[in-house]
Amino acid sequence: MxxxxxxxxxxxxxxxxxxRFGPWLALARLLSILTVALALAYWLWQPATLRIAVGPAGSDDQTLVLAIAKAFDAKGGAVRLVPVEADGTLQSLNLLGAGKADLAVVRGDLAMPPDTNSVAILRRNFVVLWAPSGRKGAPRSKVTEIAALNGHRIGIVGLGDANLNLLRVILAESGVNPQKVTTTQFGTDRIAEMTQDSTLDAFMMVGAIDDKVIAETIAATARLRGEPKFLSVDVSEAIAERHPLYESEEIPAGAFAATPQRPDDKIETIAVNHLIVAPSSLSDDTVAAFTRELFAVRPSLAKDLPGASHIQKPDTDKDAALPAHPGAAAYIDGNERSFMDKYSDYIWGVVLLLSGLGSVAAWLRHYLxxxxxxxxxxxxxxxxxxxxxxxxxxxxxxxxxxxxxxxxxxxxxxxxxxxxxxxxxxxxxxxxxxxxxxxxxxxxxxxxxxxxxxxxxxxxxxxxxxxxxxxxxxx
Structure with a gap:
């Protein structure tokens, strides 16, 4: 049968x-999981690249920023810095407002684009006012205080309106009509011309307390027109109260020369911060990472660039004149989010995605x-x-x-x-x-x-x- x-x-x-698709489907599933995991890891750990507007070319600001960028690259951290050259702080602000830069180095008393926050203080700029005492045998200068500037001429180092507006505030608060004081502005490349101008009765510069240019300019005027008389801003506290972007400070004795000591005693003055700023729309995590990296490399930078030692943390008070960026404030106050706080949503998203891929794979296997x-x-x-x-x-x-x-x-x-x-x-x-x-x-x-x-x-x-x-x- x-x-x-x-x-x-x-x-x-x-x-x-x-x-016999079992091994192939298992391999496809494993490759899908690895692909998603690698993509997520690449996205999470890829360094953030930030463009920072700074200038002018050859300035101390640009030199410092270039050194910071190089230190970031050498450290291999979470942030990379790309300097964008600008003509000055005003153009830096314009680049920031136009979205052509993520960060900018600016003076704190400039008109900022909306929703601009401070990230770090690069340095504190001091107002230095002095009048030459006159050569021996020549009549002594009558300008011994700010109130005596009425009807006189002042040479200001720095183009633009920032220093000029600051002088007007100081004059007005000191009881001097700014309209009765003649001002002449000089670029940093014309300082020698300014010191030789005998028609100028006083001088004004704004910069760091250890700025060599300020010390050299004071020394030049002393050689040409006699020892300087430093003009104290006696109303500095009142100015700081009415204008929150300014602060009351003191210039210590001997800040500009030890022999002879210049000034011979501490001088009350006004200070304005030189800042790194960022729009509030910039990611909090990115700004926190930048701030962390900045203060991590500061000690090593200060060995070669003394100006790096002036880098300070911004004011994190909510009522500050220029609020700190939330990301910078989180780092400074120790409130940075943990890994799970930052990425829990993404992790759960990946879990759901993998679950979906598993369901699709199961259906495909069942269909085939x-x-x-x-x-x-x-x-x-x-x-x-x-x-x-x-x-x-x-x-x-x-x-x-x-x-x-x-x-x-x-x-x-x-x-x-x-x-x-x-x-x-x-x-x-x-x-x-x-x-x-x-x-x-x-x-x-x-x-x-x-x-x-x-x-x-x-x-x-x-x-x-x-x-x-x-x-x-x-x-």
Whole structure:
């Protein structure tokens, strides 16, 4: 008896497709996870690049910023700095307002673009006012205090309106009509011309307390027109009260020369901060990282650039004239967000994304293996139908052939389960059918064996069992 067609397992690839996508899908899933993880890590740890407007070319500000940028690169931290050259602080502000720079080095008393915050104080600029006392044998200068400037001429170092406006504030608060004081402005490249101008009765410069240019200018006027008389801003506290961008400060004795000591005693004056500013829209985390890096490299920079020692933290009070950027304030006050505070939303987003990718992969695997599931269900049905054929088998060879075919089906089913094409429930159902098939094989073998012992032929159909039963009873 030939093997029943119900149990035949076709070997051609077109009818028995085996989609062994398990390893490939696992690899694809792993690659997807790695890709997302690497992309996230690259985004999280990629250094932020900030453009900083500073100028003019060759100035102390530009020199310091270039050194800071180089130190950031050498440190390999979270921030990279790209200097953008400007003609001066006013253009730096314009670049910041136009979005062509992320940071700018400016004076704190300039008109800032809306929502501009301070990030760090590069230095504190002091107002230095002095009048030459006159050469020996020449009439002594009558300018001994700010109140005596009425009707006189003052030379101001620095172009633009910043120093001029500051002088007007000082004059007005000191009881001097600014309109009755003549001013002449000189660029830093014309200081020698200013010191030689005998028509000037006083001079004004604004800069750091240890600025060599200020000390050299004072020394030049002393050589040409006699020892300077430093003019004290006695109303500095009142000015600071009415104009919050200015501060009351003192110039210590001997700040500009030790021999002879200039000044010979401390001088009350006004100070204005030179700042690094940023728009409030700049990321808090980025500004915090920049501030952290800046104060980390400051000690090493100060060894080669004394000006770096003037870098200070900005005022973090909420009522400050120029508020500190929230990112800088968070670093200074120790309120920086932790890693989880910063990136928990992204982490959960990645978890959800990976979960979605897993669901898509599962659906894809289920879809691609639909033919295997259908083929397995067909095999199970064939095996169930073949049980009746087993009961009609007439020889052990037929049973062996059917058993061999069933073994092929079993191998096919186990391979499908291993690949994940069928679930445990499907395998359990197949196992029940297979158990019934095996039991039918065992029973039929017993019947055939007894029939062979009696010598009676086994016929097809249910009648074939009757002689066997009778014969067995007779024995």
């Amino acid at each position: 030939p093997v029943p067609s119900d149990l035949s397992v076709k070997r051609d690839a077109s009818s028995r497709r085996r989609y 293996r639909r033919e295997e599931r259908s083929l397995n269900a067909l095999h199970r049905d064939r095996l169930l139908t073949a049980i009746s054929s087993v009961r009609e088998a007439t020889s052990l060879d037929d049973l062996a052939s059917m058993q061999s075919a069933a073994d092929d089906i079993l191998r096919e089913t186990l391979a499908c389960h291993e690949d994940g094409a069928i679930e445990d429930g499907d395998l359990a159902a197949f196992g029940l059918v297979l158990a019934q098939f095996h039991q039918a094989i065992v029973d039929r073998r017993a019947v055939i064996a007894r029939t062979d012992d009696t010598g009676a032929p086994v016929k097809s159909g249910g009648a074939a069992l009757q002689p066997v039963a009778i014969s067995t009873a007779a024995r």
